[in-house]
Amino acid sequence: MGLFDFFSKSKPVYTPSTYFLNHDLKDKYFFRKMPFYYLNDEVGIVAMDNKAPRLITFDPWPQQIFLHATGKITTHDFLIEMASLYRGKVPERLDKTIIEELERLIKEEIVDIADEPNKINPEYLTPIKFNK
Secondary structure (H helix, E strand, O other): OOOOOOOOOOOOOOOOHHHOOOOOOOOOOOEEEOOOOEEEEOOEEEEEEEOOOOOOEEEEEHHHHHHEEEEEEEHHHHHHHHHOOOOOOOOOHHHHHHHHHHHHHOOOOOOOEOOOOOOOOOHHHHOOOOOO
16 A cells, blocks of 8 residues: 555446446447436436337336436446446446346337437437426
8 A cells, every 4th residue: 555545535446247348238329219307206207208108217227327318428438437326335236237227228119229429309308397
C-alpha cells in the first residue's frame, strides 16, 4: 500500500463475467420503442404500447433499463454504470440479470438494439405530461 492509497476514495473496478463479455448484446446500443409517463412513487413509470391497447409497468431492473434506453449507451456501459452504484461487493449475477432483462424487453418489443448510437423518436425521450 502506497503512502496515498489510504486516502483514495476510488472504488474497485468492476469486471463483467466471461458470459457477459462474450455476449452478442455487450456492445449494442439500446433504445425505447414506446412513450412512457410517470405514474407515482409506488409504481414508477408506465410505458404505453403503440401496437396494442396495453400499459406496461416495470419491476426495478427492467425500469432502469427502459429509462437508460436512449440509444446513446451500450449494454456494457450501462452495466458498468449500474455496478458503480453499489457500495461494496457487486452482485455476482448483475451482468446476467441485465442481459436477461434486456433480452426480454427486446422480445416484447419494448426496446430495440443498434450497432451504432441511435436517435430515438423524440416523443420517447421524456415522460408524457398530462394536463390536470
